[in-house]
Amino acid sequence: MTRGLITILLLVLSNTFMTLAWYGHLKFKDMKWFENLSLVGIVLISWGIALFEYFFQVPANRLGFRENGGPFSLVELKVIQEAITLVIFMGFTLFAFKTETIRTNHIIGFGFLILAVYFIFKK
Template identity: 70%
Template sequence: MKALSTILLLIMSNTFMTFAWYGHLKFSQIKGFEKLSLPIIILISWGIALFEYCFQVPANRIGFSGNGGPFSLMQLKVMQEVITLTIFTIFTVVFFKTETLRLNHFIGFLCLILAVFFIFKK
């Protein structure tokens, strides 16, 4: 249950993080947001990132083996990176229609899957 909770919290965390880091790039296409100044955009992104931390911190506390969780620190980090890139890829394809997935992206993802394999290998 701790493993599943950790993974779900990381997915939620990374969803908010992706919107905080990259969502503002679409503001120019949203009526009323197209002329926001950079400081306002930064504040909006920080507001979104607050929710990212609300999921990330519990995910790490629940999942970390030093707190009774099932994952080492290295496993948590690699898992978080793979989740981040997965969420980012979905976000990019859905919200930024100009981006396309190419063979080199899939090769890179394969390398990440291998990284997870080797980090989790005992």
């Protein structure tokens, strides 16, 4: 497997944990075990989940960064990470929050983000 593909897979895993840490707690109220947790308790649980984000994010950046032998510049790594974040976030939103919908302006915005990725990688 190439360093570029490994980097992208690690970024997908990282962003999955990040999304769970940042937004998963919004569904805690639906779970009996979590409903009476204080804000500090929820922050600590989210922080524990986010720790796993770093277990994947840091190696992804180290493997993928051009100056470490990877295929991507720093800017390219960031744009890849942001694009993955949005894809993971939208999947999570549609799966976990059934009341959310994708509207036309969302699709147009994603189109612009894809154009941003194109222009960042254009030589």
